[in-house]
Amino acid sequence: MPDEDGHPSREEMSLLTVLNALSDPLRYAVVGALLREPEGTARTCASFNLPVSKSTITHHFRILREAGLVQQVDRGNSRAATLRRADLDHRFPGLLDLIGANL
Amino acid sequence: MPDEDGHPSREEMSLLTVLNALSDPLRYAVVGALLREPEGTARTCASFNLPVSKSTITHHFRILREAGLVQQVDRGNSRAATLRRADLDHRFPGLLDLIGANL
DNA sequence: GACCAGGTTCGGTTTACATCGAACCTTAAG
């Protein structure tokens, strides 16, 4: 079962859920932006300057998190999101390369 | 521009559109079923026994066709759908392997 | 302690999409 923050383990990840998460332009842009950064980069939700309200941003990050695409770590004041590269490469090899080639 | 049946060329394919097409369970199942078949297999829409009405089937196949996932060829009486493997492998290398590994 | 920035939660609205039935077209078979 996912942890208390909704992060699934590698084995729990479902391709259908991942594809569904990626099928939204905003969420796709977030994953793409993280993919451009060096591995392990953590960014706050607000740093992406998404053209939607705060509550909608929370909504999108929850879907990304529950699909297993990003990991949100508590940084006291705020929460930073990192791309789960190793887990994704292991569970869905080729997926991140595919996205990286289509930014 | 797409042809008169809505088939995009390789270059016109968009990963976002493809992911959106694949994010529906029924459409994912259709692609998965075609992926199990030998390359070049053509199947009629009805042969998938989808648990929805005829008009809904038409709707789903249009989305698959306009995303570039399948090609629908007129067979007189009916229309047969084939997976566009070569085009997809060329434009989105690794995508079909990814789906094939998650059936 | 007052304040602010980053996030969350909670209803609510609006928009997108999956779904359907009915009418219609086309082709093949009887």
Place this chain on the structure above:
DNA sequence: CTTAAGGTTCGATGTAAACCGAACCTGGTC
């Protein structure tokens, strides 16, 4: 020529999802 099977088109409906504002929480800063 009638029938039937496979698809399409056209509204219409229902539901899921994207979106918002307001209230709230937390942890820094002054």
